Amino acid sequence: QLQLQESGPGLVKPSETLSLTCTVSGGSISRNDYYWGWIRQPPGKGLEWIGTIYYSGSTYYNPSLKSRVTISVDTSKNQFSLKLNSVTATDTAVYYCAHYDSSGYLDYWGQGTLVTVSS
Amino acid sequence: EVVLTQSPATLSLSPGERATLSCKASQSVSGYLAWYQQKPGQAPRLLIYDTSNRATGIPARFSGSGPGTDFTLTISSLEPEDFALYYCQHRSNWHLTFGGGTTVEIK
Numbered sequence: 510q511l512q513l514q515e516s517g518p519g520l521v522k523p524s525e526t527l528s529l530t531c532t533v534s535g536g537s538i539s540r541n542d543y544y545w546g547w548i549r550q551p552p553g554k555g556l557e558w559i560g561t562i563y564y565s566g567s568t569y570y571n572p573s574l575k576s577r578v579t580i581s582v583d584t585s586k587n588q589f590s591l592k593l594n595s596v597t598a599t600d601t602a603v604y605y606c607a608h609y610d611s612s613g614y615l616d617y618w619g620q621g622t623l624v625t626v627s628s
Numbered sequence: 629e630v631v632l633t634q635s636p637a638t639l640s641l642s643p644g645e646r647a648t649l650s651c652k653a654s655q656s657v658s659g660y661l662a663w664y665q666q667k668p669g670q671a672p673r674l675l676i677y678d679t680s681n682r683a684t685g686i687p688a689r690f691s692g693s694g695p696g697t698d699f700t701l702t703i704s705s706l707e708p709e710d711f712a713l714y715y716c717q718h719r720s721n722w723h724l725t726f727g728g729g730t731t732v733e734i735k
Contacts, residue, residue, distance in 0.1 A: 544722060556664075556672065556715055558724035569722040572629070605671055612678055613719045614662045618671035 511535045513606050513619035521600075521626050527593040531606030531619060532586070539564040539584045544609040547580060547591045549602040550621075557602075561609070562589055596626045630654055630718050632727035640735040647703040649730045651716035656696055660720065663692055663701045666713045666729075675714075676701060706732070 517529035531545070538545065547559040560570040562580045570578050574593070582589040593600060603621040610616040631654040641647055651661065659679045664672035674683040676692035679699060689704040703710055711734050716727040 546722075546724070548724075555729050556717075556726040558726065561722040561724075571723075607671075609722070610674075610677075612681075613660070613722070614674055614677045614683075614717070615664075615672070615724075616674050616683065618673075621671055 511608055511617040513608065513617055515604060515606050515619045515622040517622065517624070519623060519625060521596055521624060522628050523597055523626055524595055527591070527596050527600060527604075527624055527626070529591045529604055529606075529622065529624070530588050531590070532588050533608075534587070537584075538582060538587045538589065542611060544613075545582070545589050546607045546609060546615065548605045548607060548615070550605070551599075551602045559591065559593075559604075598626050600624070601626045630657055630720065630725050632716050632718055632725055634714075634716055634727035634730050636730060637728070638731045638733060640733050641706055642735045643706050643708055645706050647701075647706055647710070647732055649701040649703075649714055649732070651694075651699040651701070651727050653697040653699070653718060657718045657720075660718055661692075661694065661699050662717045662719070663690075664715045664717060665710075666715065672715060703732075 512534045514532045521527045546561045560580045562568050579592045605621045606619045607615040608617040633652045635650045663676040666672040680692045691702045715729050718725045
């Protein structure tokens with residue numbers, strides 16, 4: 510059974526870059542039918558898809574965030590990462606990493622990590 | 629881009645009652661519609677995918693339906709653990725869109 514765990518700073522200053530890593534255990538990140546994603550949830554609000562990555566490095570981003578987002582994969586560490594630059598207070602959220610099942614839905618999720626943007 | 633509108637925002641029911649949650653899409657989603665359950669402090673859990681298929685381990689009291697642009701999640705008889713927040717979600721290739729959510733609370 511897959512397990513995902515987010516890690517990274519819980520506090521980021523405005524205008525700086527938010528960086529998070531998702532470590533996958535219980536399976537190989539480079540399995541050829543596995544896609545991986547990042548989703549966020551501002552406090553008390555709904556879910557927002559950030560982006561998706563395949564182990565080969567192919568990426569798909571939310572158009573509203575595309576200019577600021579980079580998602581990458583490190584198969585040697587069984588990890589994938591999120592970078593969001595030029596952050597503002599509106600980027601404060603719980604950030605989740607997740608795995609897509611064969612039907613293209615999110616069946617395994619990390620526990621989530623709260624990132625606060627504040628000076 | 630598909631917009632998903634969920635209603636009602638809050639549903640107040642008692643254990644044992646039937647819950648009916650709605651999700652309306654702004655255009656056809658070709659059946660690519662899922663439902664998730666989220667409890668406070670937890671990640672969402674996949675309940676239903678491709679409109680009506682239950683995910684692994686999901687009890688039979690959860691069912692999904694819907695033609696075209698109008699989708700429904702039904703919980704046939706609410707158990708205490710079912711009081712939570714529910715989201716619908718559409719996928720288009722690897723792009724995802726979520727609805728705003730419906731809270732099912734204890735009356």
